[in-house]
Amino acid sequence: MKKIGNSLLTSVLALGLAVSTQASAEEVVNVFNWSDYIDEEILAEFEAETGIKVVYDVFDSNEVLETKLLAGSSGYDVVVPTGTFLARQIQAGVFQKLDQSKLTNNGNLWNVVSERVDKYDPGNAYSVNYMWGTTGIGYNVDMIKERLGVERIDSWDVVFDPEKLAKLKDCGVYLLDAPTELIPAALNYLGKNPDSRDKGDLKAAEDLLMSIRPFVRKFHSSEYISTLANGDICLTVGWSGDILQARDRAAEADNGVTVDYAIPKEGALMWFDQMAVPADASNADNAHKFINYIMRDDVMAKASNYVYYANGNLASQKLLAEDVIGDPAIYPDSGTMERLYTIMPYDPKTQRVITRLWTKVKSGS
Amino acid sequence: MDRKLGRFLLIGIPYFWLFLLFLVPFGIVLKISLSDVAVAIPPYTPTFDLDNGWEGIKAFVGNLDFENYVWLTEDDLYWSSYLSSLKIAFVSTVLSLLIGYPLAYSMAKAPSEWRPTLLMLIILPFWTSFLIRVYAWIGILKTEGLLNQLLMFVGVVDDPLHILNTDTAVYIGIVYSYLPFMVLPLYSALEKMDGSLLEAAQDLGCTAISAFWKVTLPLSIPGIIAGSFLVFIPAIGEFVIPDLLGGSDTKMIGKTLWVEFFSNRDWPVASAVAVLLLLLLIVPIVLFQKQQERAQEAEQ
Secondary structure (H helix, E strand, C coil): CCCCCCCHHHHHHHHHCCCCCCCCCCCEEEEEEECCCCCHHHHHHHHHHHCCEEEEEEECCHHHHHHHHHHCCCCCCEECCEHHHHHHHHHCCCECCCCHHHCHHHHHECHHHHHHHCCCCHHHCCEEEEEEEEEEEEEEHHHHHHHHCCCCCCCCHHHHCHHHHHCCHHHCEEECCCHHHHHHHHHHHCCCCCCCCCHHHHHHHHHHHHHHHHHCCEECCCCHHHHHHHCCCCEEEEEHHHHHHHHHHHHHHCCCCCEEEECCCCCCEEEEEEEECECCCCCHHHHHHHHHHHCCHHHHHHHHHHHCCECCECHHHHHCCHHHHCCCCCCCCHHHHHHCECCCCCCHHHHHHHHHHHHHHHHCC | CHHHHHHHHHHHHHHHHHHHHHHHHHHHHHHHHCCEECCCCCCEECCCCHHHHHHHHHHHHHCCCCHHHHHHHHCHHHHHHHHHHHHHHHHHHHHHHHHHHHHHHHHHHCCCCCHHHHHHHHHHHHHCCHHHHHHHHHHHHCCCCHHHHHHHHHCCCCCCCCCCCCHHHHHHHHHHHHHHHHHHHHHHHHHCCCHHHHHHHHHCCCCHHHHHHHHHHHHCHHHHHHHHHHHHHHHHCCCHHHHHHCCCCCCCHHHHHHHHHHHCCCHHHHHHHHHHHHHHHHHHHHHHHHHHHHHHHHHC
16 A cells, blocks of 8 residues: 555556567566565566566556456456455455465465455455555654654644644645545544444544644645655655655755654554455466565565565564564554554445545545 | 449548547447446446347346436536636636737748748647656746746745645646647648738728737637637646646546546446536537538628
8 A cells, every 4th residue: 555646657557558468488477566665676586586577567556456457457467456455356356366385485474464464355365465564654853843842753643633733734744645544544533443434433534634634735645755755744644664765765865854653552554465366367377476486585575674564474574674673663563563453445335425525625625 | 333432431431430439439438327336347337248139238228327427416526626627728728828829920920931940849849748748847836846946046936936736737737738739720820811911901001909900810710719629628628737736626527537437436427427528518619610610601
């Protein structure tokens, strides 16, 4: 769930160009993954080891991926939707069951993750976890201290209390352009079930979001990496790994900006990006080989060390860099883990209500 | 006999083209707009299936209804984004005309050996991808962008202007992108104008300015109409520019369609919006052209 939102480039590409999947003599696997989500060395090493050419293509919104899958004949062999989207796509018959006998690295998986994924993909029959993360608050430490007088953020108050957020208006507040992330957060803050579909609850969430709307500069799902790192904004609700990337970019640039990420004490949304194989994949066998390769402990560790997201691979944990496995923002402690919540996909009717609500919030009227 | 066949073919080809590239796609969209959402590939039902023969077709037709159109009337979102698109497209067209007319006029009056070069300069931006040109405007308009730096350097403003992510940025983007479509038809209308008409007007006592209003402008009306249509029609359905340059509160029908299609996964309602957009747009334009043709015939 790295970058939802209307990513234009991707949607233009996704709808305009059909991916060519000629079954030439050369063995290929067509992979469609999130942008900035892999260490490209992994792809080169896979090619060298197996002789299978990887055609790697990226998207930055679940919606674009889903529309492409639902149109049929996407031409991809491996795709990486987020759990909530995956569940609906399984129901629509988009994917084929994985052949577990080909996934010999199955023993590496982490039951903490696969048990949670079970509600999206019963029995983990159709998918294998690639990465998971949380949706929390990224902030500029100095600007927040200056305006709110606190060393660090530990509560959703700073976002959902209009009085507090008003103090941050001048330095810039971003929110993810993703109703399925912000509405559960608002519901959770109100003490309601984050996965509620009740009309009254949703109305309460809408009122809460409308009350903070005047202080939000922009709704966007990827721009905050650079704006936060450059010091152009002081607060964003965003995805863990993206904010940590902003933190590292700011540290590397040595521009006097210190970024930090908080999983607020009230809890945060936990999401899972899952590798799956479309039912009409023309290279299903190679797709299994690719997934199995990614499931290797050293490969998965390399991927996480590169993108700063946690993975669902227990065996890889001993190979992770200290600033990944030792960072509670990436691998939260067990107390924090218990406060993380998950949500289920909305049915079409509720989806409509949610989208409409979101349009209202974004347009501010 | 042969001649008849030849004539039939000659007329038939454009009609066949129209049928293949307009009516067939329109029919498909219309059909989807009468369907219902489903969690399936493709995400709507019923789908066309000839295997069940006549009964299948009857069942298929029986499953179509106008529910989605009724839905559109129940939420003011569609209407307000349509109106807002109309407004943005209209203002952009007027701005393009105001900027494009002097441009085209001076091009048409330029020495004839310059004209190919000037025309080339108008067409030159098309050599770069449309998407990249719109992206470039982000760099120009953003708070720390080129425009603000220039304005602050010159001392026109003290604080940077917030232009990006507002409707103003959308106007700038549309006018910039579609200006050539306004200039080219205007230029061709102005260029072929007979200069002796102006001389006659001046001989009869017109000043240069009133000659312009009485002779040049009326004669360039076909160019104005063609240019305005070429800007107005694509601007209404524009998606790229409001998405990249507009703010969260910029409402345009293109964005509404995107949300319907991608966020709601509701292809039937998205199709219904598209069909209505087409009807609301094409019908008045066809009527307008008919009326224009009649007026021209009446003149002759």
